[in-house]
Amino acid sequence: MAVIMGGSGGGDPVTPGRLNIGYIWVISAIAALGGLLFGYDWVVVGGAKPFYEAYFGLTSEVLVGWANSCALLGCLAGSILAGFMSDRFGRKPLLILSAILFASSSILTGWATSFDAFIIWRIVGGVAIGVVSNVSPTYIAEISPPAWRGRLVTLNQLTLVVGILAAQIVNLLIAGSGTEATSHEAIRATWAGEYGWRWMFTAVAVPSIVFLVCALFVPESPRWLVKAGAIDKAKAVFARIGDDTYAQAQVNDAVHNLSQNSARVSWRELFRPALLAVLMMGIGLAVLQQWSGTNVIFNYAEEIYRGAGYDLSGIMFNIVITGAINLIFTLVATAFVDRAGRRALMLWGAGGMALIHGCLGLAFFMNITGVVVLGLTLAVIALYAMSLAPITWVLLSEIFPTRIRGLAMSISVSALWIACFAVTFTFPIMNAALGASGTFWCYGLICLFGFFLIRKFVPETKGRSLEEIEAQLGVSKGA
Template identity: 70%
Template sequence: MHMISEGASGADGVGKAYRFNLAYIWMISAIAALGGLLFGYDWVVVGGSKPFYEPFFHLTTEEQIGWANSCSLLGCLLGSILSGLLSDRIGRKKLLIIAAVLFAVSSIFTGWASRFDTFVFWRIIGGVAIGVASNISPTYIAEVSPAAWRGRLVTLNQLTLVVGILAAQIVNMLIAGDVSATTHEAIRDTWQGQYGWRWMFTAVAVPSVIFFFCAFLVPESPRWLIKMGRRDKAAEVLRRIGGDAYAEDEVRDIEAGIERERSEKGSFGELFAPAVFGLLLTGVGLAVLQQWSGTNVIFNYAEEIYRGAGYDLSGVMFNIVITGAINLAFTLLATATVDRLGRRTLMLWGTAAITIMHALLGAAFFFHIQGPIVLILTLGVIAAYATSLAPVTWVLLSEIFPNRIRGVAISIAVSSLWIACFGVTYTFPIMNQRLGAAGTFWCYGIICLIGFLFIALRVPETKGKSLEDIEAQLAHGKSK
């Protein structure tokens, strides 16, 4: 148990000291965040396996390579839409279980596909699981977290995501081993080219099964329970989180928020009301910026980037693991600082740093500088991304929308994220061919510069506030 003073929203509740059961809070949040781990693994495994499945399926054109890397993102979009439609109907917990099943099934069938169209189909199904997990996991964590702990707990989802990324990169490197073959024909004839890449995909079935069984241990979201009229069950969950006083105050605040929803008759059409539409545009802008910052192409196209910098295939696989380790280290830093420094500060710092790093990366490729310089600059991009856009975007998306339309608004924002992710992943090989690596990274740098200005003008500070307080703040037009 852990004692912490937190101002309650009620007039008579300011300054109350709640006794939070932090072990329980962290346990249920960690279980929900396993969706992030599977998201990270399934999303990045393609980057390390592509040198082997591309020769196996005879993929040679930029369009084929881009489609193989990005097809799962269409499933992510579908999963995000489905989760938005179903989360308020069947609850968060059931969707976590469904995501676990989809991860397990798709990983096995993707790994043992014998034809490219079958491979694509199961990658899309895996993408549906990613889309569901990317939407539901942070939403669930935000809804069970006390306000003072919500930032770091939602960031836990990003932490497990990068652990999944690093796990995929390590598994890929271990399975790939020391590959001396360099041509597609030679790689196709190796064990890695015939079977190794299959085990890279299949490995994610193990944590998927663990997630499936653990998901039955978490309670349903108290906000969803109250919305469904199950007040006593919600109070029971909240008592286990923070004791009787906390449960009483939270139930009162949540019921007041739901009453506002009903009286204001929130609907899809309300998304176009000026105040709400402005918030929706902010959420969509953050989602698109996160992807078009260009950082994720370093994970998905590490082979092309590091080969262009003069590394052989074994060096590429090792460098990929280094990027994952840096990603994990700086995500830990973000977890420790997001509730101290605030969301805006981290986002502004991150976009500024990524802008500078992309400019230097473009210059390195323009002047044909190879080797460690390119590796150091890509690691700098990942470090800045891991402490800002990667985790904080998810925190903000879980916080800035009014309760009455939070589900559909998050679904729209996350759908925009996956559309943007598909676009940047599919177009990178084409941009790299036509603009060169220098021009491509300079384009991403310009986007990040625009993103910096967007955050400075549009993004509110939400640290330390309850979801209800944030809604009231934004309803009165306050951004800081």
């Protein structure tokens, strides 16, 4: 389907030429399959947790935290690797590499015979997550027209959420009678405790192979091709996205932008005042997304819902409900990101989450259990799903100049995974020391702090081309 490019309201710019919307959605959806694998691999550990803990005999908070957070070391390594490799070799090869890593690590994690092997392959799977979390949103942003970019980059978060829900449903179906056991010994004696948790991890190999095959057929990012000097190839890709008029306009903008800036990527350039300010904004958004505390609800659902009075069967069912709410409100974000704008959704999410984390902490402090805790956790997830979860990735894919986007994105995503490791590893320790109430109050204060940071430093970027955003942030002309 081809449509004439024009404004979509709210001050969106008019871009010459026509767009092949069907093709844009197809290649964006293929890149976003990385998000689906990311989501599945990220959350499957939460449902498999009671079973692999029983199988490997994990009892201390340190070992439990290590098993849940070890993949984040791989995420950090993968995001650093992706930053350098995607700027040097392009976005497409990194999409292919992540698919291979997802497929191999899922099988080898599932059939690990020792805890050490389990940890190693979880870390390898983390490398795949780190690579795809960097490259998928970057690729989608670089092929997207300005008026569609928010929705298309949010598509990556939507598939991530679908992957989360798929993992939760698979976990529930496979767990079966294993949810009736209460002790490690009893769980270990069930089929789920011996083999079921293995299939929870292994299941992601199938969509990984689909992603691998599809990634072979997507084009390279046209903006990366311009940066690499392959102008004719870039123009050909833009012409498939739109028409010759659109292609020429996009190539002219990209070439003009790069001609005003050093095409060479260096660490020194990141310390120039304007670029450093934007980089710190990206790091701050990445850290806030993780320290908002919502991901611990996914990764430690067992402890949270058990503390709220649910048995293992109820816990597994509640986990699926959280995934469904996550999906529904990610769809809300997809619908509104290019209408309401990035900044408004981020402010709404951070402020609302601060309030609800405070209420959640109060509920645990007053020993209120059951449906009240479930309702509050669902409210937190709903706000997170329509704000910090997807919009952070949109902003990170938009705010950095093309010439350093891979490197700056790598640094920001690395900060995200360091923050994620910190919050995931420390939750069992914080929960034991402060109780659930104190832990969620801490997350609430972080969200409140994030609200004021967003209000002061984060600009609105909806409807602007990537080159216009560079000018808006003052990072053009070698700033």
